[in-house]
Amino acid sequence: MSLTEKNAVVSRLLASHGEEIAAHEHLTPQDMARGLDAGRMVLLANPAHKNVSPTLIGQPARVKVNANIGTSPMINDVAMELKKLRLAEQAGAHTVMDLSTAGDLDQVRLRILEASPLPLGTVPLYSVAQPYVAKGQDPSDFTAEELFEEIEKEAEQGVDFMTLHCGVTARAAAMASDGRRILGIVSRGGALLARWMKRRNAENPLLEHYGRLLKICLKHNVTISLGDGLRPGAGADAGDAAQWEEVSVLGDLARQALDHGVQTMIEGPGHVPLHLVQAQIQGIKRLTNNAPLYVLGPLTTDAAAGYDHIAGAIGGAQAAYHGADFLCYLTPAEHVTLPGPEDVWDGVKASLIAAQSAETALGRPWAVERDLAISRARAALDWEAMADNALDPHTLRKRRKDFHKEKECAMCGAFCAIRMLEGAEHGVCDKG
Amino acid sequence: MSLTEKNAVVSRLLASHGEEIAAHEHLTPQDMARGLDAGRMVLLANPAHKNVSPTLIGQPARVKVNANIGTSPMINDVAMELKKLRLAEQAGAHTVMDLSTAGDLDQVRLRILEASPLPLGTVPLYSVAQPYVAKGQDPSDFTAEELFEEIEKEAEQGVDFMTLHCGVTARAAAMASDGRRILGIVSRGGALLARWMKRRNAENPLLEHYGRLLKICLKHNVTISLGDGLRPGAGADAGDAAQWEEVSVLGDLARQALDHGVQTMIEGPGHVPLHLVQAQIQGIKRLTNNAPLYVLGPLTTDAAAGYDHIAGAIGGAQAAYHGADFLCYLTPAEHVTLPGPEDVWDGVKASLIAAQSAETALGRPWAVERDLAISRARAALDWEAMADNALDPHTLRKRRKDFHKEKECAMCGAFCAIRMLEGAEHGVCDKG
Numbered sequence A, B: 001m002s003l004t005e006k007n008a009v010v011s012r013l014l015a016s017h018g019e020e021i022a023a024h025e026h027l028t029p030q031d032m033a034r035g036l037d038a039g040r041m042v043l044l045a046n047p048a049h050k051n052v053s054p055t056l057i058g059q060p061a062r063v064k065v066n067a068n069i070g071t072s073p074m075i076n077d078v079a080m081e082l083k084k085l086r087l088a089e090q091a092g093a094h095t096v097m098d099l100s101t102a103g104d105l106d107q108v109r110l111r112i113l114e115a116s117p118l119p120l121g122t123v124p125l126y127s128v129a130q131p132y133v134a135k136g137q138d139p140s141d142f143t144a145e146e147l148f149e150e151i152e153k154e155a156e157q158g159v160d161f162m163t164l165h166c167g168v169t170a171r172a173a174a175m176a177s178d179g180r181r182i183l184g185i186v187s188r189g190g191a192l193l194a195r196w197m198k199r200r201n202a203e204n205p206l207l208e209h210y211g212r213l214l215k216i217c218l219k220h221n222v223t224i225s226l227g228d229g230l231r232p233g234a235g236a237d238a239g240d241a242a243q244w245e246e247v248s249v250l251g252d253l254a255r256q257a258l259d260h261g262v263q264t265m266i267e268g269p270g271h272v273p274l275h276l277v278q279a280q281i282q283g284i285k286r287l288t289n290n291a292p293l294y295v296l297g298p299l300t301t302d303a304a305a306g307y308d309h310i311a312g313a314i315g316g317a318q319a320a321y322h323g324a325d326f327l328c329y330l331t332p333a334e335h336v337t338l339p340g341p342e343d344v345w346d347g348v349k350a351s352l353i354a355a356q357s358a359e360t361a362l363g364r365p366w367a368v369e370r371d372l373a374i375s376r377a378r379a380a381l382d383w384e385a386m387a388d389n390a391l392d393p394h395t396l397r398k399r400r401k402d403f404h405k406e407k408e409c410a411m412c413g414a415f416c417a418i419r420m421l422e423g424a425e426h427g428v429c430d431k432g
Helices: A007-022 A029-037 A078-091 A105-115 A124-134 A143-156 A170-176 A188-200 A210-219 A243-258 A272-286 A310-323 A341-361 A365-379 A383-389 A393-403 B009-024 B029-038 B080-093 B105-117 B124-134 B144-157 B170-176 B188-198 B212-219 B242-257 B274-287 B309-321 B341-361 B363-379 B385-390 B393-403
Strands: A042-044 A055-057 A066-067 A095-096 A120-122 A162-164 A223-226 A264-268 A295-296 A326-328 B042-044 B054-056 B065-068 B096-099 B120-122 B162-164 B222-226 B264-268 B293-296 B324-328
Touching: A007 A029, A007 A042, A007 B293, A007 B324, A042 A223, A066 A078, A066 A341, A078 A095, A078 A105, A078 A341, A095 A105, A105 A120, A105 A124, A105 B080, A120 A124, A124 A143, A124 A162, A124 A188, A124 B222, A143 A162, A143 A210, A162 A243, A170 A188, A170 A243, A210 A223, A210 A243, A223 A243, A243 A264, A243 A272, A264 A272, A272 A295, A272 A310, A272 B309, A295 A310, A310 A326, A310 A341, A310 B274, A310 B309, A310 B341, A326 A341, A341 A365, A341 B309, A341 B385, A365 A383, A383 A393, B009 B029, B009 B042, B042 B222, B065 B080, B065 B341, B080 B096, B080 B105, B080 B341, B096 B105, B105 B124, B105 B144, B120 B124, B124 B144, B124 B162, B124 B188, B144 B162, B144 B212, B170 B188, B212 B222, B212 B242, B222 B242, B242 B264, B242 B274, B274 B293, B274 B309, B293 B309, B309 B324, B309 B341, B324 B341, B341 B363, B363 B385, B385 B393
Parallel strands: A066 A095, A066 A326, A095 A120, A120 A162, A162 A223, A223 A264, A264 A295, A295 A326, B065 B096, B065 B324, B096 B120, B120 B162, B162 B222, B222 B264, B264 B293, B293 B324
Antiparallel strands: A042 A055, B042 B054
């Protein structure tokens, strides 16, 4: 039996929305079903998430962009998170992750689920550790049972995908912590699990009880986003043995999940110098049987703090061009503070620019057509058509508005190259 | 005789500052002299520009970043341009171009030259056309004689490099205007010359009198930035016959200049889809005998108006990685309006991120060391060292300051991955 036969939710979704989803992605329903059965695509949608927009991830479907929101111990304001959610939607994010680590986490999560049709992702490890942190205890005091109860609860609430760092084995965590790395373990979930294992001299509970996890996820069609707990946190750490050890485990886990009808994605780096992005993407894809790859950046330099959305767009464009399917945004706040509303907007736009750049290069019709439409509008100095086709119509209109009476932009004015050739045959230039 | 023998200014500069410049670039003075003699490098410095910092361009010297400033017919404020100049310097630009097209152009230029040691570039075509535009005449009413007088005057004033679109032949301009392009000619200087030629049924005066140009430039060591008047203005136009026709002419002109002891750079695109950036850079380098390549972006999508500094950073990183030597910034205002002070800052930073990404990938020691220093500072949660080594210490410190009492950043707080593993052996976590 194939995944689309084993997974009742996916099966029903294909029957009810298959044509529509495939058409939006410029695919045939057959292409989509084959991609899902091969584990090359996933369809995010937990039926308990009311009004969720089922979202297909896996090229040649459109590259998708995720926005992370959520409270932190120092900045904890639910209204602010809902504002960020709205901005992420308006900016064009395809999914959202709630990474809250402070306040009433169930309330935040339920309000986000209620407020948005975008597939929602979470990191249940944060939620299970948070009460211990709040009580002044060790964050790794939670039990394996509590972790699975949290996962099950969130699945019932309607979470569509969960980052679960199942591949952080005791062996791999030790490899990442032996002093050879510049920046050890930088994933919060990965570090938390490594701490949990070290204190108990035990193996990763998500790995030890992987079968239990698969059952929960199959029931609710929760897509497992196999977390890269050992992703490089410095360019110098990219591609080391610890990273590949984890990727190799993730490849096995993705195959097991597929056999059980459970959808999985693979999370990827992180910090990767430009010349290694292609090798990273192709290497991870190979080891994970071409499962959808969900990358964080990658950042092509460590030195861009305050502008990591730009460093992430450089790496993200390369990554998507070489096969990454899903870009997690980075905001200007990355490595410094919790993103504010403007950061969310800028982060989504930067990732969309990366995706558009990659998809134009790959010849995807929707991307090529968009670029062409803007260029044609430029040739006609048609500002409305430029805005309509821009990745951010709002910002373009806002910046343009002070000079909207002029046909040319305020950079060139009478020196507009487009107008310079008008009437040149007759020596007539209406700019005088 | 070699260039460093024929060009008296360069020869004197090498004797007086050669050791210092070479050391800054991690080169030997011999490497530098060989690069200059081969035309693979240029040393920007017009002796009439008081206190100019002689600036070497051509990899493996450091990749340089240029910031464009200047008035426009709709926004014309000298004080604002001087403010933008200061911000460009503070942000880390290596050169500045004054692209003013309105007001007292001599005054603006002289004040910039006086105010800044950064090599200054101009486009004399704008200055020679501007009085005609101001008087309500056709912008192409200027004579060839007036154009050369303008070039000579600016050389005497101290301009260090000039964009001169010598390769816009009547034949090439016709190829770019025959309707096959989406966006014809988008370079202001290129369009102006095409108009000039078409109205007179004449050849490009900069090409016809190239010998006269070389004499002026040799005398003052003005580096000719051979303008790409026919650069693609749409991704769909990248790499067409008109573009290569001009590049081929530029290659010949660069060789002629070198024979006369005159330094030249080649200007490059523009709008180039991601998958064509490598071919563009390598193709241009090959046809121009590896002359220093000065690119505008390239923009990897046309759809990022309002964020073209990001689309330009994606293409700029790729371009510099494949051999481009000099990045002209793009700002968030590109394609919309004249950049304001914040745009200048953001544009320089985006280009520096692209350069840093490329140079880290190329293994340049200064770039690799910077990334390493930040990563080590992150491992130590040493915020001062992070800021000291960041491409924008100011922004990092500003965003961090609200939470400066906490060792962790406000994104993770007690969930800091770095701290998560502290004391894990003993089950002690100071975050409680």
